[in-house]
Amino acid sequence: MIYLDNHASTRCDPRVIEAMMPWLSEHYGNPHSGSHAFGRQAAEGVDAAAHDLSKMLGVEPESIVFTSGATESNNLAIRGVCLHPRQKRRHIVTVTTEHPAVLDVFSELENDGFRVTHVPVLRNGDPNAGVVDLNQLAEAVDDDTALVSIMWANNEIGAIAPISEIADICHERGALLHSDATQAVGRIPVDAKAADVDLLSATAHKFYGPKGSGILVVGNSNRRVRLKPQVTGGGQQNGLRSGTVNPAGAVGIAAALQLCVVEMEQAHPKTLRLRKQLFDSLAAGIEGLQINGPELESEHRLAGNLNMILPSIEGAAWISATPEVAFSSGSACSSVESKPSHVLTAIGNDESQARRSVRFGVGRFNTTDEIEQASTLLTRSYREVAQLG
Ligand SMILES: Cc1ncc(COP(=O)(O)O)c(C=O)c1O
The missing domain is CATH 3.40.640.10 (Type I PLP-dependent aspartate aminotransferase-like (Major domain))
Structure with a gap:
């Protein structure tokens, strides 16, 4: 996992x-x-x-x-x-x-x-x-x-x-x-x-x-x-x-x-690198991904955050089809509700775009190998679900 x-x-x-x-x-x-x-x-x-x-x-x-x-x-x-x-x-x-x-x-x-x-x-x-x-x-x-x-x-x-x-x-x-x-x-x-x-x-x-x-x-x-x-x-x-x-x-x-403060300088570039690796490998296998929120390079975006709209399937379907990877659609805090995320609609997405969105959060314990494995699993499951639909 x-x-x-x-x-x-x-x-x-x-x-x-x-x-x-x-x-x-x-x-x-x-x-x-x-x-x-x-x-x-x-x-x-x-x-x-x-x-x-x-x-x-x-x-x-x-x-x-x-x-x-x-x-x-x-x-x-x-x-x-x-x-x-x-x-x-x-x-x-x-x-x-x-x-x-x-x-x-x-x-x-x-x-x-x-x-x-x-x-x-x-x-x-x-x-x-x-x-x-x-x-x-x-x-x-x-x-x-x-x-x-x-x-x-x-x-x-x-x-x-x-x-x-x-x-x-x-x-x-x-x-x-x-x-x-x-x-x-x-x-x-x-x-x-x-x-x-x-x-x-x-x-x-x-x-x-x-x-x-x-x-x-x-x-x-x-x-x-x-x-x-x-x-x-x-x-x-x-x-x-x-x-x-x-x-x-x-x-x-x-x-x-204390640990975050002491380690922030090293953690920040590593998190940026892993998020880039995740996005680049997913984008290489899935055509038409669109970023939600500030541009990935923007200084107004957290380094580990990746939120994007999938071209053809719902986020929830991708999550169910990829049990080996933990990620979420919209906000976990409101996942009991089935309504599309109020954040995604506030930035101008329609309901379908919001439902086709997923959020990844890269963190301290993630490794390059994990991102590589996750991207392979995610690309495979995406294609399977997209073909069924
Ligand atoms: C922005 C924000 N505010 C508040 C909360 C709630 O935090 P807690 O789980 O400590 O009550 C969360 C997390 O779920 C959050 O992301």
Whole structure:
């Protein structure tokens, strides 16, 4: 089995597992039990993780809130800002291609009376298709906008947002910027202070860490961010997110990001090379493949992302016919739904094109041999399915 679905999740790196193990087996105290050494030791692990994460993301350690993943982080950021008792503004802005963990929260807030604007992205034909349209964004943000939520990198087509320019547009009107950086953190440099992002969501399982461990960065010291907590109880994490912090998860997410940061310079060209190998060998065997999203050479595209439209068969049929290779049609996060991907239609594809699309995510553990084998298997199965049809 060849794993090429690294946007859905990644294999936890054995070095991350090793770093986590003592926090499951030996240091098992509750990090919030300050009255004994077991608790204090666990707290030290959590604090060290927050410190390391904050350094890598350009913020203060107090800005790091540990969560169960990016879905929870997005909920806390968006609902937290909008529902804070001192929030007077009633307008919120997002982009049509966001993850459901953002879009669904916006829909609920709309039902609660917030005015919502969905800004479109550049469409097929533009070298940066899938990137938010900055002119339309500037028109959408007004003096009543409380929050703008824009992902740093898209999970389906790998489009990378010009996040600093976006931050300027938001702050000019006094709005806060939240970025779901789930697909960006660990893959490209992410500095919340330098980019001036006020709230940032990330999750370890997208960068070779454990599932169920995420963070929300709250504030970058440039301006005040007030959040209404969404999970209440024991008042942990300064009351922002009650519940016992998971020390192994905290250590795991910090260790995972550390490895990505240290190895990014070598990893990036290797990932680019493997994606090129994958696309070139598939294109050599299957005529008429079309890229979804920014051009492969664009600096606005994640190195490992390949999303393309097949000329004659549906993505789901190709996936079923190639059980030896793990890849996906549309977004894995919404694969329970049979609707065509909202991201692919937002860039201008019709329903048939969206259904004929597939996504590959090349990652750290892939090799040249694997890509060669996968391409051979995929080309063969494509031809079989296409002949049947
Ligand atoms: C862009 C984006 N946001 C949010 C999520 C949800 O992350 P999690 O699985 O940690 O809740 C995902 C992944 O599925 C994602 O790709």
